[in-house]
Amino acid sequence: MAFTADQVENLAHNQTCGHLHLFTCPNRGDGEHRDAYGDTGALVATVRGWICPFCDYTQDWAHHGMLAGKVPNPFPLPGLSHQRSK
Numbered sequence: 001m002a003f004t005a006d007q008v009e010n011l012a013h014n015q016t017c018g019h020l021h022l023f024t025c026p027n028r029g030d031g032e033h034r035d036a037y038g039d040t041g042a043l044v045a046t047v048r049g050w051i052c053p054f055c056d057y058t059q060d061w062a063h064h065g066m067l068a069g070k071v072p073n074p075f076p077l078p079g080l081s082h083q084r085s086k
């Protein structure tokens with residue numbers, strides 16, 4: 001396995017929290033990559049590594065800080081962050 005369950009949870013949080021640069025597929029410009037998971041060709045964290053929803057691309061590394069924990073938002077916007085649809 002490329003990542004542990006805890007690491008996948010952290011990666012998914014950090015990938016979708018909106019204040020970090022997203023990992024995206026290098027093939028995202030081919031016209032077949034759509035806007036999903038926060039950006040065009042954004043990668044999805046799994047225990048087998050990052051996967052691209054739109055092609056065969058995978059990636060088995062991530063920045064240490066993203067793996068280690070949920071990175072706090074340096075610019076919290078009251079009323080905008082932590083919104084949950086009911």
Ligand SMILES: [Zn+2]
Nearest residue numbers: 025027052055
């Ligand atoms: Zn792709």
